[in-house]
Amino acid sequence: MAGRINDEDVKAVRDAVPIDAVVSEYLQLRNAGGGNLKGLCPFHDEKSPSFQVSPSKGFFHCFGCQEGGDTLTFVMKIDHLSFSEAVERLAAQAGITLRYEEGGYNPAHQRGERIRLVEAHRIAADWYMEQLASSPEADTGRAFLADRGFDQAAAQHFSVGYSPQGWDHLTRFLRGKGFSDKELVLSGLSQEGRRGPIDRFRGRLMWPIRDIGGEVVGFGARKLYESDNGPKYLNTPETAIYKKSHVLYGIDLAKKDIAKSSRAVVVEGYTDVMACHLAGVTTAIATCGTAFGGDHIKILRRLLMDNGSARVIFTFDGDAAGQKAALRAFEDDQKFAAETYIAIAPDGMDPCDLRLAKGDDAVADLAEPRTPLFEFALRHIVGRYDLDTPAGRAAALDEAAPVVARIKNSGAQHEVAVQLAGMLGILDTQFVVKRVAQLARWTRDRGGKGPAPDDRQQRGRGGGGPQQYDSAPDRPSPRGPALNLRNPVFATERELLKLALQRPELVSPAFDAYGLDEFTAPVYAAVRQAVLDAGGAESGVPDSQDYLVRVREAAPDDTVRAMVTELAVEAIMLHRGVKEVDENYAGAQLVTVRRRAVERRIREITGRLTRVASQGDPAELASVQNELWVLQQYDQALREHGAAAL
Structure with a gap:
C-alpha cells in the first residue's frame, strides 16, 4: 500500500495550484462579483450558473446541488480520483515532490490505478510520436x-x-518503464494474446485522445495496410479512464477558443479537426467512434456558458449517413441553450477534403453558420411526404409542427411557421401559425404544471415575455427546519458565519466566545461547532485557506460540510448604506447576533421570574431578579456602545 502523503506536502499542493486555474480547465468561468467566479456546474445539469469559485479562499460551491470543497475535492470529484491520486496529479503539475510517511519518496508502484493508466498513455503517446518522426x-x-x-x-x-506492425513493441517498451502486464491490459494499450499481452494497435496512425484537462486517456487508430483485417478506425476500448461518450477529440486544444468565442464546430473525424484548426477554425472538435449525444453536450455547455449568442455548427457529409447523423444531433438540440446550425460542404466533401481541394479559406467559410439545424430537419421531414395530396400535407404538418414549436426564439418561431405553410402548400397560413403556437404553449406549460427543466430555457429566451422562474441559485434545505433567509435572525447568523469563515480577522477574538445556543438554526450551530473544533476563528487569521480546510474536515457530516463551503464562497451581503466589509460592519453583525441571544434569554428569565414569584421563595426570587437585571444592563450596554461592550 502507498504510504500516507506528508501533511505539509498536501498543504503545499493546495497552496501552489490556484483553484480557478484548475476549474477553468473544465468549464468557463466569469465574474460573479465580490472576487468570486461563476459557471455552469459540472456535477449536475442546470440552465443558469449556480457554481461559484472563490480564488481567494481556494473553495468552490454549487448552490444548486451543494457540491463543494477545495481544489483537491474538485479534482477528486470531476475525474473520479482518490485523495492521494488527486494530490499526486496536482503535485506533478506544480513540480512538487511528495513525501510518503510510510514509504519514502513517491515510487511508481505506489501510485493510484488511474494515475498509472494515465501515465502509461502519456508515455505511449510520446513513443508513438517518436516512431512516426523517425x-x-x-x-x-x-x-x-x-x-x-x-x-x-x-x-x-x-x-x-x-504504432509499429510487430506484435509487442509497445508492450515491451512499457514493461521496461515499470508497468505490469495487468496495468497494460487494463489501460487498453495491450490485449491478451496466446503467450501473454500483445499490442492492441499495430501498423496504424495514432491520434491521442485527451480529456478536457489535457490528459491522454485513449487513442484513435487509422488502418494503413491492406493486410490489416481490422476496422478502418479502431479506438481504445472502454476503460477506467476512457469512456467514448464522455470525450471529444480536440477539446484540449479548442476549449479556450470555444469559451472565448462562444462557438463550437463539430466535425466527424480526427483529420477534419486537424484541417479545421490549421485553417484557423480553432473551435473544431469531434466525437470518438460514437454519435454526438447528451454527454458531449454537457461538456460543450460548460464552455459555452449557455449565453444567447452561443453557436454550435455541425459539419456532416452530404451522404445518407451524414444526414442521419444531423437528424440524430437535432434530437438533442433542445439540450443546448446555444443556437445550432448545420454546414454541408460543396459536393459533400468533409473539411479535410475541402481544405485539399479549395484551401483554408473554404474551410473557414464552411464553419460560418448558415442553415439552422431545425430548418435542415424540416426539409428532411417535408421531403418524405407526398404534398400533392391533402393527406400527405396533413401528415407532414403533424410531424413538422412540433419541430417548429421547439424553436427557442419566439419571433423566429412565427416566421418559420409561415415558411412551413409555404413549404407544405397550405394556403391558410394562420392555421399553421396557430397550430405551432398551441404546441409551443403546451411544451412550455406541461399541462399547467409549470415548465419542465428543459422548457425553462425556452420560456426565458423565446417564450414571448419575461422569464417566469427565479434565476437565483436554488438552495435545498439541510436537515432540520427549513432555512428561511427572509427571517432576519437566520440572515444575520448567516452573515456572521460568513465573516468568521471568510474574514476571521474582523470578528476575532470575540466570535470564539460565542456559544452554540447563539445560533438558532441547527445547521448554523453545527458550523459554529466545526469552527470551534478547527481551533476557532482566530486560528484562521494567519492562513485562511488552511483554516477553511480544517473547518470542513471538522464538519460532522456532508450536510454541514456543504454548508461550510457554501458560506465560505457566498458573497457577504452589505446592508443599504454600507460600502465595504470592515470592522464596523463585522462589529454590527456580532452585536446583532449577541443582542438577539440576550433578548431570548431575558424572555426566558422573565417567564421564570413569574413562576418563582408565584411559588413564594424569596431567595430564588432574588437570584432570578439579579440575573435578569444583569442581562438587561448588558443589553443596554450593547445597544449604546456596540461592539465595544462585547
Missing part, C-alpha cells in the same frame, strides 16, 4: 498524412504517432 517503417503513415495536407509540424502539433 522510424523507416512509418513512411506509410507519413505519406498518408502528406496526401491529406499535413506536414511534420502539423503531426507534432496534434501529437499524431505511429
Whole structure:
C-alpha cells in the first residue's frame, strides 16, 4: 500500500495550484462579483450558473446541488480520483515532490490505478510520436498524412504517432518503464494474446485522445495496410479512464477558443479537426467512434456558458449517413441553450477534403453558420411526404409542427411557421401559425404544471415575455427546519458565519466566545461547532485557506460540510448604506447576533421570574431578579456602545 502523503506536502499542493486555474480547465468561468467566479456546474445539469469559485479562499460551491470543497475535492470529484491520486496529479503539475510517511519518496508502484493508466498513455503517446518522426517503417503513415495536407509540424502539433506492425513493441517498451502486464491490459494499450499481452494497435496512425484537462486517456487508430483485417478506425476500448461518450477529440486544444468565442464546430473525424484548426477554425472538435449525444453536450455547455449568442455548427457529409447523423444531433438540440446550425460542404466533401481541394479559406467559410439545424430537419421531414395530396400535407404538418414549436426564439418561431405553410402548400397560413403556437404553449406549460427543466430555457429566451422562474441559485434545505433567509435572525447568523469563515480577522477574538445556543438554526450551530473544533476563528487569521480546510474536515457530516463551503464562497451581503466589509460592519453583525441571544434569554428569565414569584421563595426570587437585571444592563450596554461592550 502507498504510504500516507506528508501533511505539509498536501498543504503545499493546495497552496501552489490556484483553484480557478484548475476549474477553468473544465468549464468557463466569469465574474460573479465580490472576487468570486461563476459557471455552469459540472456535477449536475442546470440552465443558469449556480457554481461559484472563490480564488481567494481556494473553495468552490454549487448552490444548486451543494457540491463543494477545495481544489483537491474538485479534482477528486470531476475525474473520479482518490485523495492521494488527486494530490499526486496536482503535485506533478506544480513540480512538487511528495513525501510518503510510510514509504519514502513517491515510487511508481505506489501510485493510484488511474494515475498509472494515465501515465502509461502519456508515455505511449510520446513513443508513438517518436516512431512516426523517425522510424523507416512509418513512411506509410507519413505519406498518408502528406496526401491529406499535413506536414511534420502539423503531426507534432496534434501529437499524431505511429504504432509499429510487430506484435509487442509497445508492450515491451512499457514493461521496461515499470508497468505490469495487468496495468497494460487494463489501460487498453495491450490485449491478451496466446503467450501473454500483445499490442492492441499495430501498423496504424495514432491520434491521442485527451480529456478536457489535457490528459491522454485513449487513442484513435487509422488502418494503413491492406493486410490489416481490422476496422478502418479502431479506438481504445472502454476503460477506467476512457469512456467514448464522455470525450471529444480536440477539446484540449479548442476549449479556450470555444469559451472565448462562444462557438463550437463539430466535425466527424480526427483529420477534419486537424484541417479545421490549421485553417484557423480553432473551435473544431469531434466525437470518438460514437454519435454526438447528451454527454458531449454537457461538456460543450460548460464552455459555452449557455449565453444567447452561443453557436454550435455541425459539419456532416452530404451522404445518407451524414444526414442521419444531423437528424440524430437535432434530437438533442433542445439540450443546448446555444443556437445550432448545420454546414454541408460543396459536393459533400468533409473539411479535410475541402481544405485539399479549395484551401483554408473554404474551410473557414464552411464553419460560418448558415442553415439552422431545425430548418435542415424540416426539409428532411417535408421531403418524405407526398404534398400533392391533402393527406400527405396533413401528415407532414403533424410531424413538422412540433419541430417548429421547439424553436427557442419566439419571433423566429412565427416566421418559420409561415415558411412551413409555404413549404407544405397550405394556403391558410394562420392555421399553421396557430397550430405551432398551441404546441409551443403546451411544451412550455406541461399541462399547467409549470415548465419542465428543459422548457425553462425556452420560456426565458423565446417564450414571448419575461422569464417566469427565479434565476437565483436554488438552495435545498439541510436537515432540520427549513432555512428561511427572509427571517432576519437566520440572515444575520448567516452573515456572521460568513465573516468568521471568510474574514476571521474582523470578528476575532470575540466570535470564539460565542456559544452554540447563539445560533438558532441547527445547521448554523453545527458550523459554529466545526469552527470551534478547527481551533476557532482566530486560528484562521494567519492562513485562511488552511483554516477553511480544517473547518470542513471538522464538519460532522456532508450536510454541514456543504454548508461550510457554501458560506465560505457566498458573497457577504452589505446592508443599504454600507460600502465595504470592515470592522464596523463585522462589529454590527456580532452585536446583532449577541443582542438577539440576550433578548431570548431575558424572555426566558422573565417567564421564570413569574413562576418563582408565584411559588413564594424569596431567595430564588432574588437570584432570578439579579440575573435578569444583569442581562438587561448588558443589553443596554450593547445597544449604546456596540461592539465595544462585547
